Amino acid sequence: MIKTWVTPGGVHPPENKHQSVTQGIGHLPIPEKLVIPLSQHIGAAAIPCVEVGQTVLKGQVIAKPAGVVSIPMHAPTSGTISAIEHRPIAHSSGMLAPCIEITSDGADNWIEHEGISDYEHISPAKLLEMVGNAGITGMGGAGFPSAVKLNPGRQRPIDTLIINATECEPYITADDSAIRERAEEIVEGIKILSAILDHPHNIMIGIEDNKPEAIEALAPHVDGTGISVVVFPTKYPSGGEKQLIYILTGKELPSGKLPADIGMVCINIGTTYAIKRAIIDGEPLVSRVTTVTGDAVGIQRNYDTLIGTPVSHLLTHNEYDEQAGGRVVMGGPMMGFTLPSAEVPIVKTTNCILAPSYAEIPDDEPAQPCIRCGMCAEACPASLLPQQLFWYAQAEDHERLEAHNLFDCIECGACSYVCPSNIPLVQYYRAAKGEIRHAREEKVKADHARERFEFHKQRIEQAEREKEEKRAARREAALKAKANPPAAKSETKSEAKPSSSAADIIAAAQARAAAKQASPEDQQAKLERTIAAAEQRLKVAEEKLAEAIESNSDKQAVLSAAVENTRQKLEQSKTKLAELQA
């Protein structure tokens, strides 16, 4: 028996997993339209590289990555691009996001694709490129681009690879079913990961003891490979990265650090399968296993779902009864969120669609005042103080929140689960985190604006100084010019030709001005133009003043001054013209 550690806190909600594993992984008919959001991952959104009306094959690239932390998107089935626009997506805000819509042709034709079987002799860099090109992100829920995660850099050698098969959240059985049916391919995927990470010493599959069938399925394939299947007692939330690392190795991940900083990499088992398909079969990530469960659907089962499938498609094919339940949740009952509507697409991180009946998950009871019982602190797996975080979040005391390590909260929901007053604690932490992040961004902008302002002041001062210097120089030169007779000046001019003195500049300017004065017709035309423009400006200014007087605005003083100004200029130009014509 491999030693495991026990994380602090945690809760044991009823598992409710038996409903969705009575049958194997199913396949749904291809939906008529698929909507692929351009941002299904942490990092910059992908950039479309197709046009509306273009026909695409299954697996064809439809959006390219934008930058290093970004992934491409592929067509989940063959068809035509019917739209590239903002559509509703599965986001708590209910806002729209850019998506590509594909109308399927039903043929499901794959694009030409080819994998490599001899991954041991390919460089890790090339393997990573293939993983990146396949659009693979963390499928456990976080959605971090896998090619970036698997590339820790030379300073951070990896000695432990952890495959996360925990699936600790109730109702979800996607990974469980996948392991039962695809154990051999998954182990192949683990070997590929090992090759990418330069063969870490320690490779472990962490799995909870509520999945005996999956453990049994893995056993024959890991035999003799050096991969150990580590079974530990079921507890929510053991599947969090930090928690799993502690359970399997006893090491605590320091706050703010990545697992790669302590020589570990943690990959979800679904992602492992996708990586195997990408390298060996050459298939980009176009589908994933999603659990459809809850008492409001007639059939509860896992499906190999195409990315971009509308949730409504899944629900209709599973005999969804809208009257039986109040909502549809994407994700599990602890960390999932209620969908604003069922017309949103499945994305690469969707592991479950939960449609509970009213009896199963009743509506939220109203929150009552905190009685300071401390049960939340007992339940917290990150050893934080949820009660203090709650009070400081209510008081919006950012300093104290950061002092109590608010950003180490993994938002697992164990504290809200145990709260006897039904306080939605995680909402407070999310709101507080958002506020603090926003304040930090504002600070950065403010510092930047301050720098620009300082530079602006400097620039103005410099310009003033230079003007002063030029003025002084010109004054000196003018005095000198008066003192010296012109004959002597021409001598000095020919000598000092390269460095044109101020006197030269003045002389040249005077000559230019004299030349300009030459043509009276030009002058007259110019003056007439000036007068016309001034008259126009005066009219506009007077209209504005009349408006301002009518509406009694405070701009009256400014505007009447402007009108006066314009009128004066007009008079000046008129007098000049009269003089000229005289």
Added chain:
Amino acid sequence: MQEFAVILVSSILINNYVLVQFLGLCPFMGVSNKLESAIGMAAATTFVLTLTAMASYVVNALVLEPLGLIYLRTIAFILVIAAVVQFTKMFIEKTSPLLYRVLGVFLPLITTNCAVLGVALQNTSKDLNFAQSSLYGFGAGAGFSLVLIFFSAMRERLAAADVPVSFRGAAIAMITAGLMSLAFMGFSGLV
């Protein structure tokens, strides 16, 4: 050794200057809003108390008693305290301008802190030697710091809590101080 332990326990817990003898309540209430300023104030007051205990012992033993000027104790000790506080103020202004700004007017008010004068006068009435006086001064400071820090921690929590409207601010602070005082009364008779 045992004597020193007794002196410390006595001045920190049993005869705590703030909660048992009710001296020095002004900074106790005034600077306890935030933990950082409370810690700063506690450090400053302990520094002042220790130096004052030492200086006042010296002044008493070398100037007042030989010259038979015992009736000048109060004013002489005030002089000593004022000088020590002024020195502390300059020291803090130099080393931590933020703390200086935060303590604000309460720093020079340590001069009028009855706990400081109380320590100085009580030391003379107990017939102690130099070491014992200094230890009493330090213990008084430590006791003051302990209680001030506890109190400010509680006030911070109270600031974020759901206090009923009529109790917010000074009212709940006074009630808390009263409850703390009750707790400290439990130490009486320990030594």
Added chain:
Amino acid sequence: MIELISQNPILAALAALVGLAIVFGALLGFAAEKFKVEGDPIVEQIDELLPQTQCGQCGFPGCRPYAESIANGDEINKCPPGGQSTINAIASLLDVPAPELDAEHGEESDVKTVAYIREDECIGCTKCIQACPVDAIMGAAKFMHTVITDECTGCDLCVEPCPVDCIDMLPVVETIADWRWSIPPKPGLIATDKRGELANQPVEEDAA
């Protein structure tokens, strides 16, 4: 000497006090020199908290002059772009109570705005370029002027000088990337708070 003092108690008292005063005064004088403090770093710390829009709504020509004024004891509630959060931050720094924003200096607006020049009407006079405190307007005399939206702080100092009034302050559109969770409503009430300030809020009664 001792005889003189012991026979003249008043003299003794005076001598003692004066002596003590001289000794301590000397010590303090020495300390005053050793612990001399230059400048006032508190101004830096206050300036860090201000939003740097340099808009002048507080009545000072920029954020730093206002920070200096606060260091000299001015009210801390004069900055509308900073809003209540800035007031709270400054109050926390200086350990003073946090008042409401002074309406005389402007109102806090939730919507961020940036300037936009209607290019059809721009005459290229450079008046707005000179007015902008962060040089966020690109252009030159007789050339088109444009606002660099990333640099614009929304201070609206450019709107006044424009002789053709072609500058609009447009609200910044919030995208899904800007969206934040909002704090849930306060859970329940304590019985005594039902009267008074919280009496007007709807109360969820228990079914019992």
